[in-house]
Amino acid sequence: MVLFMAGLGCCVLGVVAATVISLERRVIVVTLVGSVGCLLTFTAASQVLVSGRAESFHSSLVLPLAGINLTLDPLGALFVAMTSFVGVATLVYCVGYARGELRSRSALSLLLVFLMSLLVVPAASSVVTLLFFWELMALSSMLLIMVEQRRRVETRVAAQWYGAMTQLGAASILLGLLLLSTKGGQTFGDIRSHVAALSPTLRSFAFVLTLIGFASKAGAVPFHVWLPKAHPEAPSPVSALMSSAMVAMGVYGIVRVGNDLLGGGTLWWWIIVVALGVVSALFGALHAVTSVDLKRLLAYSTIDILGLVLIGVGCSGALAASGHPRTAHLALIGALLLVVSHAAFKGCLFLGVGAIERATGSRSLDHLGGLIRRIPITTALFVVGALSIVAVPAFSGFTSEWLLLQGLLHGFVGKSSPTLIMLLVGVVALALTGGLTAVAFVKVIGIGFLGQARSTAAASAHEVPRTMQIGMGILCIPCVVLGVAPGIVIPLLNRAIQTGHSSSVSRPVETGIGLSLVHLRGTIEPMLLLAGFVVIVAVIAGANSIRRRPARKVEAWRGGGDRPTARMQYTATSYAEPLQRVFADVLRPEIDVEVTHAVESHYYEQSLSYESRVGDAIERLAYQPAIRAVTRVGLAARRIQNGSVHRYLAFGFIALLIILVVLA
Amino acid sequence: MTDIGSSLGYGFIASLTQVVLVAIGGPLLMGLMAKVRTRAEGRVGAPIYQPLRDLRKLMAKEGLRARYSSVVLAAAPLVVLGSTTLAVAISPLVTTHPLLSASSDLFVIVYLLLTGSITMALAGLDTGTAFGGMGSSRAITIGALAEPALLVAVIALSIQARTSNLPTIVADTITHPVWTSTPTRLLALVALVIVVIAETGRLPVDNPNTHLELTMIHEAMTLEYAGSDLGLITLGAAMRLGLLFTLLVNLFVPWGVATGSSVLGLLAAVVFLVLKTSLLAVVVSLIEVHSAKLRLFRVPELLAGGFVLAVLAVITELVTR
Numbered sequence: 001m002v003l004f005m006a007g008l009g010c011c012v013l014g015v016v017a018a019t020v021i022s023l024e025r026r027v028i029v030v031t032l033v034g035s036v037g038c039l040l041t042f043t044a045a046s047q048v049l050v051s052g053r054a055e056s057f058h059s060s061l062v063l064p065l066a067g068i069n070l071t072l073d074p075l076g077a078l079f080v081a082m083t084s085f086v087g088v089a090t091l092v093y094c095v096g097y098a099r100g101e102l103r104s105r106s107a108l109s110l111l112l113v114f115l116m117s118l119l120v121v122p123a124a125s126s127v128v129t130l131l132f133f134w135e136l137m138a139l140s141s142m143l144l145i146m147v148e149q150r151r152r153v154e155t156r157v158a159a160q161w162y163g164a165m166t167q168l169g170a171a172s173i174l175l176g177l178l179l180l181s182t183k184g185g186q187t188f189g190d191i192r193s194h195v196a197a198l199s200p201t202l203r204s205f206a207f208v209l210t211l212i213g214f215a216s217k218a219g220a221v222p223f224h225v226w227l228p229k230a231h232p233e234a235p236s237p238v239s240a241l242m243s244s245a246m247v248a249m250g251v252y253g254i255v256r257v258g259n260d261l262l263g264g265g266t267l268w269w270w271i272i273v274v275a276l277g278v279v280s281a282l283f284g285a286l287h288a289v290t291s292v293d294l295k296r297l298l299a300y301s302t303i304d305i306l307g308l309v310l311i312g313v314g315c316s317g318a319l320a321a322s323g324h325p326r327t328a329h330l331a332l333i334g335a336l337l338l339v340v341s342h343a344a345f346k347g348c349l350f351l352g353v354g355a356i357e358r359a360t361g362s363r364s365l366d367h368l369g370g371l372i373r374r375i376p377i378t379t380a381l382f383v384v385g386a387l388s389i390v391a392v393p394a395f396s397g398f399t400s401e402w403l404l405l406q407g408l409l410h411g412f413v414g415k416s417s418p419t420l421i422m423l424l425v426g427v428v429a430l431a432l433t434g435g436l437t438a439v440a441f442v443k444v445i446g447i448g449f450l451g452q453a454r455s456t457a458a459a460s461a462h463e464v465p466r467t468m469q470i471g472m473g474i475l476c477i478p479c480v481v482l483g484v485a486p487g488i489v490i491p492l493l494n495r496a497i498q499t500g501h502s503s504s505v506s507r508p509v510e511t512g513i514g515l516s517l518v519h520l521r522g523t524i525e526p527m528l529l530l531a532g533f534v535v536i537v538a539v540i541a542g543a544n545s546i547r548r549r550p551a552r553k554v555e556a557w558r559g560g561g562d563r564p565t566a567r568m569q570y571t572a573t574s575y576a577e578p579l580q581r582v583f584a585d586v587l588r589p590e591i592d593v594e595v596t597h598a599v600e601s602h603y604y605e606q607s608l609s610y611e612s613r614v615g616d617a618i619e620r621l622a623y624q625p626a627i628r629a630v631t632r633v634g635l636a637a638r639r640i641q642n643g644s645v646h647r648y649l650a651f652g653f654i655a656l657l658i659i660l661v662v663l664a
Numbered sequence: 665m666t667d668i669g670s671s672l673g674y675g676f677i678a679s680l681t682q683v684v685l686v687a688i689g690g691p692l693l694m695g696l697m698a699k700v701r702t703r704a705e706g707r708v709g710a711p712i713y714q715p716l717r718d719l720r721k722l723m724a725k726e727g728l729r730a731r732y733s734s735v736v737l738a739a740a741p742l743v744v745l746g747s748t749t750l751a752v753a754i755s756p757l758v759t760t761h762p763l764l765s766a767s768s769d770l771f772v773i774v775y776l777l778l779t780g781s782i783t784m785a786l787a788g789l790d791t792g793t794a795f796g797g798m799g800s801s802r803a804i805t806i807g808a809l810a811e812p813a814l815l816v817a818v819i820a821l822s823i824q825a826r827t828s829n830l831p832t833i834v835a836d837t838i839t840h841p842v843w844t845s846t847p848t849r850l851l852a853l854v855a856l857v858i859v860v861i862a863e864t865g866r867l868p869v870d871n872p873n874t875h876l877e878l879t880m881i882h883e884a885m886t887l888e889y890a891g892s893d894l895g896l897i898t899l900g901a902a903m904r905l906g907l908l909f910t911l912l913v914n915l916f917v918p919w920g921v922a923t924g925s926s927v928l929g930l931l932a933a934v935v936f937l938v939l940k941t942s943l944l945a946v947v948v949s950l951i952e953v954h955s956a957k958l959r960l961f962r963v964p965e966l967l968a969g970g971f972v973l974a975v976l977a978v979i980t981e982l983v984t985r
Binding site for chain 1 (some may be wrong): 726727730731732733734735738742743745746747749750753754763764766767769771772775776778779781782784785788789790791792793794795797798800801802804805807808809810811812815816817820822823826827828829834838887888891892893942960961964968975978979982
């Protein structure tokens with residue numbers, strides 16, 4: 001715990017440093033101090049994960065009245081370790097990335113405040129502590145979104161959306177946790193010991209309220225609207241932190257409240273979680289396929305992957321509730337491994353987009369192309385992240401999705417039909433998103449990095465500073481290591497899920513050279529598969545190069561026409577057009593076709609303009625009407641506020657009367 | 665120790681047999697299907713071993729590479745062929761004990777094939793020509809829609825066998841012959857046939873003989889390839905066809921697959937496999953003769969049909985057991 005507190009202290013020190021140190025050395029000092037802090041918290045969290053012993057800290061000096069309660073148990077430590085890792089990578093990246101507004105005192109200190117709150121949230125062990133740092137996390141990230149607000153007006157709209165959604169979510173969490181602490185005591189320990197005395201209705205209310213808040217943080221549809229707006233507008237290191245660490249806090253909250261504080265709960269709770277996950281996964285995957293803006297695409301893919309995680313968490317809860325603890329654990333391990341590997345690959349990808357933006361000045365796929373020849377190192381690092389998210393075997397995405405699938409697959413036992421239907425829906429959603437994710441990232445790599453440059457900026461792109469590459473590289477390590485040797489982290493995950501009620505069952509996964517399920521039939525050995533692949537490719541390449549001259553360079557085949565220009569290539573929009581057409585009923589693209597006919601004859605066209613946009617249908621159909629209704633109520637309320645003091649006094653008097661009558 | 669050694673040795677021999685068998689058998693299968701087609705149309709057609717001669721010719725030719733291409737174009741043939749070969753080596757084609765049979769998971773095989781498809785799609789985009797992009801976009805669309813049907817069909821089989829380990833499923837099917845006639849298997853079979861047709865680019869999804877820009881899918885992606893690169897890619901496609909066909913027959917008619925560890929059993933299994941797969945190829949080829957190519961935007965309907973059948977397979981498994 002000393003190490004953890006020292007780490008947090010470093011973050012505070014970093015905030016101070018950000019405000020006092022002069023501009024030339026500010027970035028390097030702040031990132032250095034912050035990285036040291038992250039390394040300390042990482043060490044502290046790893047110790048807890050390895051030993052399995054929770055450590056606590058209490059002080060009544062920090063927060064007035066309630067005091068601060070921190071407990072680093074294995075579940076929290078997993079998220080702390082993950083956040084610290086991403087934190088180090090992001091800060092290293094910042095050294096090269098920070099320019100302009102991000103180097104200002106306010107931005108750098110906010111970045112460290114954000115990082116610190118991210119580290120404390122999973123360690124908080126009382127309602128007040130959790131909510132305080134939850135709010136700090138929300139506020140600091142909201143302000144960070146607006147760092148570039150002088151140059152780009154869009155950031156303000158994004159921050160507005162984000163602020164509104166995150167406050168609604170926090171209010172919901174506050175209500176839910178208040179319900180849990182009604183029996184006295186606001187620390188998690190108190191809640192655990194009193195929860196059995198609460199009525200089932202109250203517990204269900206509490207779960208649903210907190211679920212709404214946490215799910216909205218995890219970007220679950222229909223509470224996701226802030227995510228595709230906020231992630232793209234923030235500076236890339238902030239996007240990376242938000243997408244890999246902050247969004248995961250939503251999952252953490254659901255697991256902490258549902259599995260730990262409430263001790264499992266009933267089946268229908270988890271059916272809601274799975275339903276949220278299924279809708280999110282499909283919605284996110286489809287929108288990722290059609291997005292052209294790189295960061296927006298990544299934001300939708302975050303919704304997709306977090307949806308898969310929610311499917312895993314929900315199925316795990318349901319399996320536990322229907323008496324299958326072993327498969328429940330398996331599914332939960334899969335889900336948590338997916339959270340961890342998502343943090344790695346999505347962090348890497350967001351940082352990569354920042355690098356692309358730095359190199360070309362654009363993040364629209366339709367302005368890129370040919371980057372593999374201009375910025376080969378960034379490309380290679382980005383591709384590692386992309387292969388991982390597409391779940392190519394021997395990358396982390398594959399291992400985690402395999403474990404998740406095994407959990408669901410072996411859950412198909414017994415006759416409890418609601419659980420079976422849920423598992424079926426979950427498995428189908430997993431299957432549907434797999435192919436779509438592949439399309440989205442083939443599009444990103446194929447259109448963005450291969451082919452010819454679609455703009456002069458892309459044609460003259462330059463490799464980014466070394467520190468930015470190192471930042472991405474740090475996040476590539478877990479993408480590969482968790483894929484090739486997942487055995488390293490599985491024991492830690494086993495420990496993390498032992499928190500709370502379900503500590504009765506031993507490990508569901510054995511680790512050796514690969515992974516194998518205990519008492520169930522299923523094994524993968526990614527290391528051996530990789531070795532086999534390398535040997536086979538080496539043999540083929542060797543056999544193919546015997547007595548062979550290197551291939552002659554020629555012009556690309558032009559089909560008898562002129563030299564192909566960059567404009568003749570497929571664009572991101574046209575690449576995904578077939579799928580957009582197939583799923584037009586769900587995506588509801590807005591297509592405008594305008595034809596101007598020649599004056600001489602109606603049969604000839606003079607000009608033709610075509611515009612197709614894929615907006616967020618849920619935002620259009622659910623949120624816009626709600627916003628309009630609220631605005632209308634607000635305008636109507638003006639009528640009773642005419643500025644007359646007498647009237648306001650009368651309102652106060654009447655309100656007092658009503659309260660007295662009600663109380664009497 | 666000697667036991668592990670001998671089983672490793674056996675596994676190696678078995679895997680090598682499988683790779684050689686599919687590497688030669690895949691192209692022959694293509695030749696056989698072309699032969700059946702031409703015969704059914706009243707023509708004589710090329711000999712069955714024509715694809716092998718084509719391969720030999722391609723491998724001997726000079727390599728050409730587009731000037732504005734990256735390492736992706738050069739590496740793609742190796743990755744495509746490599747991932748397919750790995751899948752062939754670890755699948756239970758002639759024996760239930762190939763190398764790495766513990767890792768021979770259905771999802772591993774599916775994602776290895778997906779890796780090949782992704783690599784091919786990227787190679788199509790590498791030179792930045794319109795044809796490559798067109799083929800890549802179409803292929804990946806069909807792949808993305810076939811993937812769910814494939815996965816769900818595979819999941820139906822795994823739920824029935826209570827494992828997704830492929831050799832175990834095949835071995836268990838041999839000991840439980842009833843499984844092959846359950847509604848689950850039959851529905852999954854139809855779904856898988858549809859997926860295999862889409863994944864191998866056969867009619868009515870794609871026409872392997874066309875070079876008409878309006879219709880071609882796989883051929884458009886490989887337009888930039890020549891010489892030995894094209895040879896590797898063609899071999900990869902043929903092996904993919906061979907693998908999917910043999911897996912299909914082994915999942916539904918597993919008899920003849922060697923479960924012991926005798927070399928004689930291995931030889932018998934090879935003979936059985938060749939017979940079974942040739943029969944399947946003749947049937948698929950006859951279906952092809954009688955079907956016209958679907959419009960590109962009708963293909964999703966076919967694949968959605970496969971997907972629904974696969975989901976039904978899972979549901980019947982849950983209801984009937």
